[in-house]
Amino acid sequence: MRIGVVTFPGSLDDVDAARAVRLAGAEAVALWHADHDLRGVDAVVLPGGFSYGDYLRAGAIAARAPMMADVVDRARRGMPVLGICNGFQVLCEAGLLPGALTRNGHLHFRNRDQALRVERADTAWTNAYEPGQEVVVPVKNGEGRYVAAPADLDRLEGEGLVAVRYAGGNPNGSLRDIAGVSSADGRVVGLMPHPEHAVEDLTGPSTDGLGFFTSVLTAVVAA
């Protein structure tokens, strides 16, 4: 199984995402923002970082990179895509996921080990978890406050598109404690916390994050 990790100018956690993919048992394939070549991957991770320096809006320029046209096209036909942090911002800017991420309520960058509740355990990226399972993974961002219009939030909740929610404290003021959302078909997931930083005992607060990367192996095989 080949899982692509896209590097944009300013991507930072691409090495971490690739490591997580490998630890989950898949092959990590480096994808370059300026190419139109998905190199035959089965799924794609958009990693964290500050693509294009967060200029204009976080994720706004990356969403228009050549590679993203291919990613969006394939995602609409069911290819699993995971956006982490800046990758989540890119997915929202690209129109693959609803809502937007704004400056944290307290205006600070915040890095902490964060408890999350997996609300939906049937997406391509969360099926290794039990519904309602609590996990601890790092969160680190300056613009991670999830917002959407009240009606859209109601729709998200009603359709079960909230994938993960902050538990035991909301680190950035996200509406309804939303940490991550999924597309209606469950193939595209975006979240602000960093599961790729919780894949080894040695370097993470837990290994709880690995489940995101093992989930997709099942999802691709099942598809």
Add this chain to the structure above:
Amino acid sequence: MSTVDTVAHARATPDVEQPYGELGLRSDEYHRIRDILGRRPTTAELAMYSVMWSEHCSYKSSKVHLRRFGDLPRSEALLVGIGENAGVVDVGDGYAVTFKVESHNHPSYVEPYQGAATGVGGIVRDILTMGARPVAVMDSLRFGRADAPDTARVLPGVVAGVGGYGNCLGLPNIGGELLFDECYAGNPLVNALCVGVMRHEDVHLARAEGAGNTVVLFGARTGGDGIGGVSVLASETFDEHGPAKRPSVQVGDPFTEKLLIEACLELFAQDLVTGIQDLGGAGLSCATSELASAGTGGMHVDLDRVPLRDPTLTPAEILMSESQERMCAIVEPGKVEAFLAVCARWDVLATVVGEVTDGDRLTVDWHGQRIVDVPPRTVAHEGPVYDRPMRRPADLDDLQADDPAALPRPETPEQLAAHWLAVVASPDGADKTWVTEQYDRYVRGNTVLAHPDDAGLVRIDEDSSRGIALALDGNGRYARLDPYAGTQLNLAEAYRNVAVSGAWPLAVTNCLNFGSPEEPEVMWQFAEAVRGLADGCRELGLPVTGGNVSLYNQTGDVAINPTPVVGVLGVHDDVRRRVPTGWRAAGETVLLLGVTRPELGGSAWASVAHGHLGGRPPAVDLAAERSLGELLAALGREGVVTSAHDLADGGLAQALAESALRYGTGATLALGEDPFTALFSESAARAVVTTTDPEAVRVTAEWAGVPVTELGTTGGDRLAVEGVAELPLAELRAAWSATLPALFGTPEATVGSVPAGTVPTS
């Protein structure tokens, strides 16, 4: 275009008055430049000499003392020594590590965010220049009183700047210091450290070699930022319609620097670079003169080819601009095309601006007219050197005689507990999460230990689990009382912090923050600190790989406490055997390693309880530090300790509180007949460890010659110490963690969430 002050014009007009004084040059220095050139300098040359002969670039007051570091015995671990952008150390398995700490004190006071941000940016480029991939940063910060209004202006901006730049570069921040003292009120200290890793064969040096090779400037465009005194030049000598006064603090763009890092590493990997230098202080003046001076021949630059952000800049301003995120490389002509292609792939602007020449002159042209023609060594390496007068501070005898032993002590169990709480909840002792939460500690996925652990520990090889440990420590109080011993205590503390993580100390860097060198008493403090550090390194067998000197840290005629900040690098053969600092499990034995004496001079207790600074700092015993280091390394290897915490500021009181609060495990302890001294003495060469096998620790400690005292057992939800009123951890935590948020703003309540690093990592 205005008239340009060419070399020919300078020759023809020897009597033109030049504003050397406004540029910071003394009259005798100006006349020395005239003697070197045999004529008056052009405006551009004067600009170059003035910035390169500044204290910051030339080390003119400190050089005669810093030679002591070069005189240390050659260490086998040292691959590249002092004099390059940063020293390089062999850490085994073919890996080399380069690390350095630098100050950005004054800019951070003027403009806290950008000052601190560009401080990080500058030190990262120094590390990159050596050929290494930067892998982590640390920051050592000092401010005025925590409750002073100006501290509330400066601190949040500095922290946001350190975080903003480092986070955006993708470098984990693995530790540092945050301390407060009135003496830093008008002069905060912002020292940033960066560490980088490479293979031995990848070491690059800042040399312009090979006539005909190309000089390429790459990275950001050059703007008017960071030009201090040169605006004087612009207004007095040049075009009166030129740019107005510019902010003298540089503005950082970490995104551009991230691209520069990736582009440089690709250029190194493809062997496209002969020599390389970053543009930091003194900008292009520094990079061109240092590259040429360190190389074999001369260099020629066509200054009008430099890409500008502001087309109205004068040649002198371009030479002095400290615009960030720029590098200068020497490239063989046949490789220029490939070089430019790599830069283009990373959207990095790269421009050929000159070439290495046969001669021994650095020449610069502006639209075909010669405006600089100088011997580069006289600019870069042969600046003025001063052996300034020194005098032991007149107040030192009185200060040392003012022994804190005479201070009233807490006597009842309740008083002891209250003092304990006060030390731990003081701004220096308090939880630093409010700061460290603003830093990314996880990026790159190799951070094994970070704040609040005693040392940062980074894995450098995922297959072998080889890693490096770093600690950065300073104590201005000790150094004020005795700069020689105080500096050795700083060295000892950093050494100990590296050792408690289980790593073996290998090399030293330093950032020496002092007042004005023109004050004989400050110069004496400086000389004593350097002598102390050099002697200490000799005794511990550690090389000094480089460092930075920051002088003129004073407000009016009041200097800061002498503040040497010492960084120690250690190597860890297998980071999976690292030793963390907190207590996790109940029922483990708590042991104190080392000897406690009644030593309270310069202590946190004297400062917090009495606002007192006097007496002598704790005795230095580097042989004992070495034995303790060997013991801790052995205990780590044997895997017989579950935690280790060094004892430093705040003594055992601070170490016990931090160990207990880390994972919320208390202890029941007996500290002997004098719990006051046991808690608050700051005797050096001590650490507290926990173990399930105290006998094994005792046996190894005996081998190492380190005394062991059993203090008690972990467990429970309080620190219960015989003779001291019980401290429930909840009360301790509330006091310890409330201090900084109360001072610097409480973001929205996040009750119940887990601060980074508090969840056990295995």
